[in-house]
Structure formats: C-alpha cells, structure tokens
Amino acid sequence: MTDLIHATDPKTGKPIDPGIALSDEADIDRLCAEATAAFRIYRNTSLETRAAFLEAVAAEIMESGEALIERVMVETGLPRTRVEGERARTCGQLRLFARVVRDGDFLDARIDPARPDRQPLPRVDLRLRNIGTGPVAVFGASNFPLAFSVAGGDTASALAAGCPVIVKAHPAHPGTSEIVATAIRAAITRCDLPAGVFGMVVETGIELGAALVTDPRIKAVAFTGSRQGGLALMQAAAGRPEPIPVYAEMSSINPVLLFPAALASRGSAIGQAFATSLQIGAGQFCTNPGLVLGTDGPGLDAFIAGATASIEGAMPQTMLTPGIHAAYDRGVSRLASHAGVRTLARGDAPSGPHDAQAALFETDLAGFLEDGHLQDEVFGPSSLLVRVPDAGAFSDVLAHLEGQLTIALHMDEPDHPVVTTLLPVLEEKAGRILVNGFGTGVEVADAMVHGGPFPATSDSRTTSVGTLAIRRFLRPVCYQDLPQALLARALRDGNPLGINRMIDGKIAKH
Ligand SMILES: NC(=O)C1=CN([C@@H]2O[C@H](COP(=O)(O)OP(=O)(O)OC[C@H]3O[C@@H](n4cnc5c(N)ncnc54)[C@H](O)[C@@H]3O)[C@@H](O)[C@H]2O)C=CC1
C-alpha cells in the first residue's frame, strides 16, 4: 500500500483528506532518467511548440477550477481573493514566458561572419546561441502555493529555457501540488511532449529533496524558502563531483527608509500604509517590511501613531503552517524580551491555534548596530523601527546591513539631495529600490528584479520573478565554422525564425 501525506489545515490543526501519495528513492531515479531522456527532445522543440505548451499549462490550471481554489484555501488558510489572484498571476506568468519564447530574444543569437580576407589573419565564422542547462530541480515555496510553487515562476522560466523540471513539492500543500502537477501532465499530453518534461517528488521530510540536488542528472536548482534550507542546498550542490548552480531566494528584511521631508508632510499616512503592507498575507512575504529606519522628530512620532493605530486594531490572521507560526512566535518573543528593544504595538490576541499577532518594535541606532541578530528575518507581520538622529545616519545602518530583495524610500523633493548621496550604497545592498511604496506585491514584468545580494539570494546576478529569470537556466554555445545545414535555425543565414540577432555587433532582424 502506498504511504500518504496529509497536510494540516492551519485554521483547525486537523489533517486534510484525501492524502497524497509519497514518493520514494526509486521515483527519484526514474524521474531523473525520464527528465534526461526528455531534455534532448524538449530543448529542440520549436519556439512555437514550447510557447503553446506554456499556454496549455495555464489553460489546464484554469480548468482545474474550484477544486484547486478550495484545496489551496484549506491547505494554506489563505482567503479566496488572494488564492484567485495568485492563480491569475501564475497563469499570467506562464503566458508571459510563452511570449518570451516566441520572441526568441532569450536565445541571444550572435553572428560574427567569417572574414576570409581579413589581414593579417582571416576571421573564422562564429555563431552563438543559448541552450537550456539541463533538468532543473525546483523547490516550491510554502508561502506562494501557486505562484512560487509547482507551476510557479521557477518552473515557468526553466520550461521556457528548454529544461525539464522536477519539482520537490512543499509538504505544506501536497494536494494543491498534485492538482497543479496533474494540469502540467495534461498539457504535456495535449502538446505531445515526452512525459519526462515534468516530474514531482512528494515527501514529508528533506531526504528526497537532498537526493534530487545531488543526483548527477540534475543541472541546476531553484529554491524559495528559509535561509537554513537554501544554505543546505547550496552546500549539497557545491559538494557534488560536478557542482551545479543553486538559485535560492532566502531571507530579506526589506528596509524602509523614512526621510525627513516626507515624514514632516505625511508621517501618519506613511505609517498607515506601512502597517497595511506589514500585515498583508499575515506578513508571510519575503518582501515584507521587517525594518524601518526613521529620522527622529515629530514626523516620526506621527508615523508611529499612524502605524500603531492600524496594528492595534488588526484582526489576527492564520499563518500557513504550525512550523511557520511557531517560528514567528519565537522571533517576536526574542524581540519583545530584548533589553534594547521596546514594544510599540501588538495586534489583537490570536483566536485560532496558528494565528499571528502583528507586532511593531523600536530600538535606537546604537542598539541596532550593536546586535547583529536584530536584522534576522522574523517571517510574519513583525517589524523593527530604528530611530536615527538624522538622514546622514542612514549610511551607517546601510553599511551594517546584509543584502536585501528591496529597499523602500519614503521621500519628498527636499529629500532628493540626501537620497542622491545614498543611491550608490542602496544599489550595492538591494535588488530593487522603490520610492513611496512597499516591496510587497511584486509585479511580474520584463524590468522586475526579485533578487539581491546574499542572503536575499544565493546569486545576486539573477532574479526569480520577471522574464530575466529565464537566464538562470541557459548557457551559451558557440559554433565555429559549422556548415549552414548543421546550424540551428536560430543561427542560419536568412534568419528563418525572424528573431533579433546581433550581426557584426549590430542588432538586426535579417
Ligand atoms: N524569505 C522567504 O521568502 C521565505 C522564508 N521562509 C522561512 O522559512 C521558514 C520555514 O518555512 P518553509 O517554507 O517550510 O521553508 P524551508 O526552507 O524550511 O523549506 C522549503 C523547502 O525546502 C525543503 N528543505 C528545507 N531544508 C532542506 C534541506 N536541508 N535539504 C533538502 N530540502 C530541504 C523543505 O522540505 C521544503 O520543501 C519560515 O518560518 C520562514 O522563516 C519561508 C518561506 C519564504
């Protein structure tokens, strides 16, 4: 009889039926063999076939209908509007990558034609295009059961690059994962692709995930989750006889900088908007504003009044899993009992077993700089305000900070000179710098960067959201003096695919 995993309903603490079949080591071997066999076929499919496949995955997910929405809700405690919104984002992301594939720009086709008459030596014919790196292991995130999970951004970008994907399902939402996996398999059948283009591993622990990362047939890893988990996978991948890249999105506290003119003109309104961003989705976003740096003065007091009023009246929200809830409570208790930290506001007392009680704390500049652990991520609706004497002190705090996904600046025109002096250090610390807003609600777009220096990610050269994410799973191959008939169509004379190519240093469509 097959062993089953039952997720926990975070609202009640009870197991969810039906259970989902667990994988075993033989499944890892089979899935890796199938993915390897599928890779050669899949990466050589036409751009149109691959784009249509991504669109078919989106269509099949939509066809899963209510069964999917309800299973996500019961496994995560997330409300319907959020789940439907996340499904739309997931399908939109798949369709966006279909556009990327059709465009063909990701191939980065380059041609340096031969120059037989060049002096003193003739030039060879050089042609470059990107190909997929090989089968990719994707670790789905707990906090985005759709958009960062089985058919999420990592999977969409790897499939777009021409790489088969093996997903390690997050144990918090196995039923959701199974429904989405079924949709992907249906799209594979509909598009007549090899079954090995997609596989999924389900387990309660971490052993099969680790086995996947160390399997020699896996060529890259994508992960969203804890710093500890990401680091473990990086070490496992680096220790392989053939090391492979790990694209882990891990830990970020997303500093919010409050500049004096903005605080003076609209401190209270910024405080209210901050509290909304802090509590959205029970704060379970890696873009959650976990650190606020504010310049001392009446404007900052107005910010605090606006934020605390909103936090103190806030209803508690169910967190995703008992484990995430316990980790949140531990993090909040650590801050509440810290000698250098004062509690400014707490949300309403919890009513369910895994409810998060929002929290806002305050410390001063010296206290923050003294204890490096004050910048540890507390995953959930908790934030720490650091009161600094003036905007000049921001650079001291920024120098002390680890890498971040986002840094938000609340500023008015009189603040521009000081912001100008800070921009170089902001760029060195974060993947995205944003003004008069908050990092939550990441737009899936061409110019998006959802990345940043360690520990925000393991590789600051990339992003896990937006079309640039495809680059993680590509590598360039150069063809020297290959006869036309042997070249890929992307590189043949006459440009049969009609894509942009760099010819002799200039972008052209011929
Ligand atoms: N910054 C962020 O984006 C996020 C941070 N978190 C943090 O992570 C904590 C736990 O949440 P989870 O989502 O469960 O993250 P996690 O990192 O514990 O697990 C994510 C996935 O990686 C796997 N995994 C973890 N460690 C592994 C290892 N050593 N070897 C092989 N596989 C491993 C897990 O089984 C799971 O499938 C949260 O309390 C929060 O602190 C969680 C979600 C997102």
Ligand SMILES: O=C(O)CCC(=O)C(=O)O
């Ligand atoms: O806020 C978002 O839309 C994305 C956040 C994210 O990537 C995460 O929490 O893992």
